[in-house]
Amino acid sequence: MPELPEVEHISRALNQAVSGAKVISVEIRLPRLIAGVSPTTFRRHLRNSSITSVGRRGKWILFQLDSNRVLMVHLRMTGKFVTLSPEQPVPPYAHVIFYLADERRLVYCDMRQFGRLTVVANNKIEASDSLKALAPEPFSQNFNSDYLRTAMSKSRRSIKEFLLDQTRVLGLGNIYASEALFLARINPRSAANSISRLRVERLLEAIRNTLDEAIASGSTLRIDLTDGDGDYIGTDERFWRVYEREGEPCVNCGAAIKRLVQGARSSYYCPRCQR
DNA sequence: ACCCTCACCTGCACGC
DNA sequence: TGCGTGCAGGTGAGGG
Numbered sequence: 001m002p003e004l005p006e007v008e009h010i011s012r013a014l015n016q017a018v019s020g021a022k023v024i025s026v027e028i029r030l031p032r033l034i035a036g037v038s039p040t041t042f043r044r045h046l047r048n049s050s051i052t053s054v055g056r057r058g059k060w061i062l063f064q065l066d067s068n069r070v071l072m073v074h075l076r077m078t079g080k081f082v083t084l085s086p087e088q089p090v091p092p093y094a095h096v097i098f099y100l101a102d103e104r105r106l107v108y109c110d111m112r113q114f115g116r117l118t119v120v121a122n123n124k125i126e127a128s129d130s131l132k133a134l135a136p137e138p139f140s141q142n143f144n145s146d147y148l149r150t151a152m153s154k155s156r157r158s159i160k161e162f163l164l165d166q167t168r169v170l171g172l173g174n175i176y177a178s179e180a181l182f183l184a185r186i187n188p189r190s191a192a193n194s195i196s197r198l199r200v201e202r203l204l205e206a207i208r209n210t211l212d213e214a215i216a217s218g219s220t221l222r223i224d225l226t227d228g229d230g231d232y233i234g235t236d237e238r239f240w241r242v243y244e245r246e247g248e249p250c251v252n253c254g255a256a257i258k259r260l261v262q263g264a265r266s267s268y269y270c271p272r273c274q275r
Numbered sequence: 276a277c278c279c280t281c282a283c284c285t286g287c288a289c290g291c
Numbered sequence: 292t293g294c295g296t297g298c299a300g301g302t303g304a305g306g307g
Binding site: 001002003006059074075076077078112114115116164166173174175176243265266 | 298299300301302
């Protein structure tokens with residue numbers, strides 16, 4: 001499900017819901033999802049720790065613990081968090097259950113089981129295997145046109161595939177990569193190292209605007225962690241301009257949106273606007 | 276350093 | 292109805 005904007009909202013919702021909560025025990029139903037440490041160590045490091053705040057780095061959700069450790073969770077495709085009151089049943093695909101001192105349960109659910117959970121020491125977090133190679137945060141000063149131009153100049157891959165590489169550009173996924181290229185009016189097939197300076201500038205702005213707009217529109221939706229599936233509520237509307245719109249008219253020029261496959265994943269673009 | 280392929284899972288929509 | 296296929300908002304290992 002999530003790209004950076006969704007992870008941003010989920011981490012905000014979690015920060016509201018479980019900051020200050022104390023974990024009294026952890027039930028690991030699917031040990032494969034625990035990475036980096038053994039399930040036993042994972043449980044030991046979580047037990048009797050309080051969550052002081054929840055944030056994110058890229059698409060990783062970071063639960064800061066008062067034990068000077070961080071619980072790191074990546075939702076991958078189908079990971080979700082739900083909080084349950086004592087009378088609520090455990091939902092399907094519940095793989096890790098955190099029992100909280102206030103009698104609630106924080107449940108990690110994941111239909112496809114691609115997600116990962118790990119725990120690391122505070123002072124090792126940025127150097128951890130998961131985070132060390134990530135590109136700068138898209139809204140930080142370090143993610144600027146010099147950075148992007150240099151990174152792109154080293155890559156012969158298509159710009160669409162380049163944008164999905166979290167070590168080059170952080171936060172876009174398959175939807176927002178197409179959306180950003182549409183805003184920047186760049187063809188997804190263009191080689192990353194072939195794109196003009198002007199277009200790199202446009203792409204930088206398009207990446208920021210795409211993420212920014214997605215975060216802003218999501219903020220009116222809110223995530224309800226108690227609704228049983230942890231999903232966005234009340235939206236069937238697609239505010240995407242090209243994604244999943246094959247054959248529909250381009251919002252700019254009316255030409256039919258096209259779909260192509262790159263790196264085994266769908267890309268959508270306007271053949272007239274994106275040359 | 277870069278980049279390609281395969282792997283990891285379950286479910287759903289679709290066509291025959 | 293059943294079965295095969297393709298596809299799904301993501302990475303990571305391994306190898307060239």
